[in-house]
Amino acid sequence: MKHYKLVLPEHMNHQQSLFGGNLLSWIDEVAYMTANLQFPNHRFVTVALDNVEFKHRIDCGEIICFCATLEKQGSTSLTYFISVSGTRKNAEMILFETRITFVSVDEQGLKKSIC
Amino acid sequence: MKHYKLVLPEHMNHQQSLFGGNLLSWIDEVAYMTANLQFPNHRFVTVALDNVEFKHRIDCGEIICFCATLEKQGSTSLTYFISVSGTRKNAEMILFETRITFVSVDEQGLKKSIC
Amino acid sequence: MKHYKLVLPEHMNHQQSLFGGNLLSWIDEVAYMTANLQFPNHRFVTVALDNVEFKHRIDCGEIICFCATLEKQGSTSLTYFISVSGTRKNAEMILFETRITFVSVDEQGLKKSIC
Amino acid sequence: MKHYKLVLPEHMNHQQSLFGGNLLSWIDEVAYMTANLQFPNHRFVTVALDNVEFKHRIDCGEIICFCATLEKQGSTSLTYFISVSGTRKNAEMILFETRITFVSVDEQGLKKSIC
Amino acid sequence: MKHYKLVLPEHMNHQQSLFGGNLLSWIDEVAYMTANLQFPNHRFVTVALDNVEFKHRIDCGEIICFCATLEKQGSTSLTYFISVSGTRKNAEMILFETRITFVSVDEQGLKKSIC
Amino acid sequence: MKHYKLVLPEHMNHQQSLFGGNLLSWIDEVAYMTANLQFPNHRFVTVALDNVEFKHRIDCGEIICFCATLEKQGSTSLTYFISVSGTRKNAEMILFETRITFVSVDEQGLKKSIC
Numbered sequence: 001m002k003h004y005k006l007v008l009p010e011h012m013n014h015q016q017s018l019f020g021g022n023l024l025s026w027i028d029e030v031a032y033m034t035a036n037l038q039f040p041n042h043r044f045v046t047v048a049l050d051n052v053e054f055k056h057r058i059d060c061g062e063i064i065c066f067c068a069t070l071e072k073q074g075s076t077s078l079t080y081f082i083s084v085s086g087t088r089k090n091a092e093m094i095l096f097e098t099r100i101t102f103v104s105v106d107e108q109g110l111k112k113s114i115c
Numbered sequence: 116m117k118h119y120k121l122v123l124p125e126h127m128n129h130q131q132s133l134f135g136g137n138l139l140s141w142i143d144e145v146a147y148m149t150a151n152l153q154f155p156n157h158r159f160v161t162v163a164l165d166n167v168e169f170k171h172r173i174d175c176g177e178i179i180c181f182c183a184t185l186e187k188q189g190s191t192s193l194t195y196f197i198s199v200s201g202t203r204k205n206a207e208m209i210l211f212e213t214r215i216t217f218v219s220v221d222e223q224g225l226k227k228s229i230c
Numbered sequence: 231m232k233h234y235k236l237v238l239p240e241h242m243n244h245q246q247s248l249f250g251g252n253l254l255s256w257i258d259e260v261a262y263m264t265a266n267l268q269f270p271n272h273r274f275v276t277v278a279l280d281n282v283e284f285k286h287r288i289d290c291g292e293i294i295c296f297c298a299t300l301e302k303q304g305s306t307s308l309t310y311f312i313s314v315s316g317t318r319k320n321a322e323m324i325l326f327e328t329r330i331t332f333v334s335v336d337e338q339g340l341k342k343s344i345c
Numbered sequence: 346m347k348h349y350k351l352v353l354p355e356h357m358n359h360q361q362s363l364f365g366g367n368l369l370s371w372i373d374e375v376a377y378m379t380a381n382l383q384f385p386n387h388r389f390v391t392v393a394l395d396n397v398e399f400k401h402r403i404d405c406g407e408i409i410c411f412c413a414t415l416e417k418q419g420s421t422s423l424t425y426f427i428s429v430s431g432t433r434k435n436a437e438m439i440l441f442e443t444r445i446t447f448v449s450v451d452e453q454g455l456k457k458s459i460c
Numbered sequence: 461m462k463h464y465k466l467v468l469p470e471h472m473n474h475q476q477s478l479f480g481g482n483l484l485s486w487i488d489e490v491a492y493m494t495a496n497l498q499f500p501n502h503r504f505v506t507v508a509l510d511n512v513e514f515k516h517r518i519d520c521g522e523i524i525c526f527c528a529t530l531e532k533q534g535s536t537s538l539t540y541f542i543s544v545s546g547t548r549k550n551a552e553m554i555l556f557e558t559r560i561t562f563v564s565v566d567e568q569g570l571k572k573s574i575c
Numbered sequence: 576m577k578h579y580k581l582v583l584p585e586h587m588n589h590q591q592s593l594f595g596g597n598l599l600s601w602i603d604e605v606a607y608m609t610a611n612l613q614f615p616n617h618r619f620v621t622v623a624l625d626n627v628e629f630k631h632r633i634d635c636g637e638i639i640c641f642c643a644t645l646e647k648q649g650s651t652s653l654t655y656f657i658s659v660s661g662t663r664k665n666a667e668m669i670l671f672e673t674r675i676t677f678v679s680v681d682e683q684g685l686k687k688s689i690c
Contacts, residue, residue, distance in 0.1 A: 014636030021140030028136035061359030129291030176474030244521030251370030258366035406589030485596030
């Protein structure tokens with residue numbers, strides 16, 4: 001499932017590139033939406049984010065694409081592979097990739113099977 | 116170097132716990148401040164965040180402490196160990212730990228020695 | 231092209247439903263992203279939003295889907311039909327529909343052909 | 346009733362003009378405040394926004410004036426005419442005009458008479 | 461000159477009342493707008509805020525009125541008296557009062573006469 | 576107790592300096608955190624901010640240090656002296672100083688002893 005984010009001035013750091021913290025925040029948000037759309041009627045909480053390597057500077061006005069693919073489905077957990085890409089010289093380019101894991105919980109916060 | 120964040124309603128998800136994306140964003144911000152305070156007159160960009168495991172739910176109104184310690188200083192990079200703690204039953208408790216790496220760059224974005 | 235938005239506490243009004251202003255803001259953002267992804271290398275500015283009727287209350291935690299379809303391409307303008315849907319009783323339901331129009335401009339803000 | 350908004354950097358798009366989504370959001374907010382100040386002790390929800398035409402670019406640092414005038418009062422609804430103006434060459438100029446409609450609801454969301 | 465602010469969930473602290481920091485921020489914003497509307501073509505910077513006493517809790521959903529009155533006009537400075545009021549039991553009530561002072565500066569930040 | 580804030584583009588006014596309202600908001604936030612960390616298990620509300628004089632322009636990218644020192648402890652109130660400093664020409668410089676007072680309240684908002 002693909003998600004897009006528009007990089008606005010409010011997301012920048014003072015060096016005129018995207019503040020890395022916003023990028024991290026968006027990974028969590030788009031993966032969470034994907035999990036909820038694919039497994040409705042569950043409560044998911046983020047339990048782990050794999051290591052992330054930022055290799056490319058991201059500028060204001062760019063539209064970034066987050067592609068979230070279910071990589072592993074456990075009895076109470078979901079791991080998504082997240083590929084983040086942008087456009088460089090009119091061609092799509094992978095900016096970085098990571099994984100994020102959610103667990104399904106009940107209203108008390110205890111693990112609950114995914115069905 | 117210690118930094119504190121107050122968890123406000125604007126930081127919550129709809130399950131009444133801290134939205135994980137904000138936590139990730141704060142790691143980047145506090146480590147960036149630490150690097151700039153310890154190594155003034157440099158331009159740092161985030162290049163990597165180690166994997167993160169969220170083991171504890173964080174509630175509205177909590178004050179979270181981020182302790183950033185320089186773990187490794189390369190010729191052009193800095194790696195900080197980040198320990199995030201909160202208060203549970205009147206005792207300080209580690210919520211999670213990770214590492215974050217910055218590189219020093221010049222105005223063109225090329226790597227530059229840290230002095 | 232589909233876009234998703236997660237309704238968080240920061241988007242709510244004090245009556246515990248989505249603040250309508252955020253919904254209006256999202257229409258502009260998702261349509262703008264669609265126009266830029268479909269017609270790269272242009273500068274688009276919003277010139278018109280068709281009338282909007284909000285018939286359904288939107289709650290915190292919902293994931294809303296914005297589907298933007300190019301309806302009319304003029305020499306310097308693009309009109310997108312925007313269909314906004316959510317999930318009600320496990321079924322997708324249209325929440326409202328509208329149209330939004332952009333014009334392509336050059337760096338001085340003068341109209342410029344779309345190619 | 347007049348309301349003013351100061352256009353700050355956080356409201357801009359990457360083309361250095363006001364992000365249209367913020368303008369739409371402000372229409373809803375100022376009209377909602379007007380309705381609540383003129384008809385206290387009601388619960389209003391936005392049900393419709395008339396079409397909007399953005400004819401003028403708005404820059405950072407501008408102060409925009411929203412003038413909301415009650416145009417039509419139904420038994421359970423209120424329609425406000427919204428005239429948005431700014432200053433161009435030291436003279437006030439209408440930037441655009443639209444209408445917005447609210448209905449009065451009770452705690453269950455059912456329509457309720459305006460008194 | 462009167463200005464209104466709608467207290468939304470994003471402005472609250474975790475004790476379900478308005479975060480005082482937002483209130484302080486709004487004083488600066490509304491007084492700044494007043495100064496610019498009354499003395500166009502100047503650059504104003506805030507130089508002083510008088511002491512503030514918060515005597516009343518402010519809840520989510522309230523509409524607060526800021527009334528800014530020019531109290532003293534110096535050759536390069538303006539002092540506004542700010543009266544902040546809300547509605548309690550259907551009657552308008554002063555919540556607190558303060559003063560804020562701006563100076564007029566040129567592009568280099570040097571003081572410049574107000575005309 | 577020291578707190579740091581990174582001045583980001585989202586905090587600026589349109590004259591490319593820190594929007595004074597944000598600075599006021601941060602004073603409240605950092606003092607509130609200090610009070611809660613030094614006197615846990617209390618509910619504090621801000622009751623007064625002493626007058627503030629802004630003598631120095633603050634730029635984007637600066638890291639500001641807020642040092643909060645308990646100056647007076649009453650039976651139900653705490654007054655903190657806040658010293659705000661930045662770096663100018665590689666030396667730390669006081670930007671301004673003020674005082675902020677909190678009272679301890681119970682769940683009904685009535686004053687409660689600090690212990």
